[in-house]
Amino acid sequence: xxxxxxxxxxxxxxxxxxxxxxxxxxxxxxxxxxxxxxxxxxxxxxxxxxxxxxxxxxxxxxxxxxxxxxxxxxxxxxxxxxxxxxxxxxxxxxxxxxxxxxxxxxxxxxxxxxxxxxxxxxxxxxxxxxxxxxxxxxxxxxxxxxxxxxxxxxxxxxxxxxxxxxxxxxxxxxxxxxxxxxxxxxxxxxxxxxxxxxxxxxxxxxxxxxxxxxxxxxxxxxxxxxxx
Ligand code: CA
Numbered sequence: 001x002x003x004x005x006x007x008x009x010x011x012x013x014x015x016x017x018x019x020x021x022x023x024x025x026x027x028x029x030x031x032x033x034x035x036x037x038x039x040x041x042x043x044x045x046x047x048x049x050x051x052x053x054x055x056x057x058x059x060x061x062x063x064x065x066x067x068x069x070x071x072x073x074x075x076x077x078x079x080x081x082x083x084x085x086x087x088x089x090x091x092x093x094x095x096x097x098x099x100x101x102x103x104x105x106x107x108x109x110x111x112x113x114x115x116x117x118x119x120x121x122x123x124x125x126x127x128x129x130x131x132x133x134x135x136x137x138x139x140x141x142x143x144x145x146x147x148x149x150x151x152x153x154x155x156x157x158x159x160x161x162x163x164x165x166x167x168x169x170x171x172x173x174x175x176x177x178x179x180x181x182x183x184x185x186x187x188x189x190x191x192x193x194x195x196x197x198x199x200x201x202x203x204x205x206x207x208x209x210x211x212x213x214x215x216x217x218x219x220x221x222x223x224x225x226x227x228x
Contacts, residue, residue: 002117003027005046007037007063008079009055013102017050020106026113032056034063041067042218043171046074048116050109051096053080053087061090068095070168075116079104128163131224133203133211135163144203154179155199158192162212162222169218196220 004026008014014030021028029044031037034055041049049067053060064076077098078091088099097116100109126137132145140156142149151159157179162170175196176188200212213221 001025001027002048002113003029003044003046004113005037005040005044005049006030007034007049007055007060008052009033010052013052016106017109021110021113024110034058034060037063038066041071041074042169043173045165045170045174047120048075048077048113050077050079050113053078053082053091061087061094064091064094064096073120075113075120077109077112077116079109128160128166130163130166130211130222131209132207135159142203144207147206149202151199151202154195155202158195158199159203159222162220165222167221167223167225169215169221171219173219175219 004021006014006017006021006028008017008030009032011032014032018028018030029040029046031040035057037049037051040046051060051064055063060078060080064078067074067076072095075097076095077100078096079100079102080087080091081102083101091099097119098112100112128135128137133143135142135156137160142151142156142159158175161175161178172189172192175192176182180188180192182188196212196214200210204210204212209224211222211224213223215221
């Protein structure tokens with residue numbers, strides 16, 4: 001089920017969107033400000049974002065440029081009452097994938113979201129590399145340098161999830177949902193930590209460059225760059 005994050009300050013619009021999108025089997029989350037939206041993005045890794053522009057606090061375009069720094073590929077549809085050509089051009093230049101003007105036709109919004117999600121899925125990758133670490137999703141092979149690494153199925157899925165969110169923190173909640181297929185993470189936190197610890201041992205122990213990083217308060221991240 002695709003997960004959509006709605007960043008929209010107008011409760012009526014947000015409610016309308018949530019109800020409608022749930023009806024077409026999307027999982028929906030709502031953030032009433034851009035800042036909340038960015039937090040939500042980190043915690044829940046949605047598949048696409050519907051972004052309003054006139055928001056309290058930071059403007060939607062400002063939020064979009066922050067979002068793009070860490071989520072290059074995430075489909076974003078701007079849904080705004082602003083119909084000026086300038087806003088549209090700026091939005092698209094900042095990396096929005098689509099732009100719709102309010103009032104809007106709901107079926108059209110759904111159709112456009114589906115197109116964006118399809119485009120995103122075509123980019124599906126079955127092999128990843130970072131520094132001298134490589135992983136093949138089909139053959140389930142993992143290598144660090146020339147050395148093959150044996151992972152348990154859970155460890156493999158965690159590593160795959162980290163690769164699919166490369167250089168972005170992945171929360172324990174997301175790991176619980178995507179690897180253990182359970183919604184609530186808290187009772188699982190220790191189990192997840194143990195698995196990540198074992199995974200890290202296998203991946204990083206013999207190498208100078210540590211790739212699996214703990215991001216305090218957020219979760220874990222796969223990166224070859226040192227954190228501040
Ligand atoms: Ca608004």
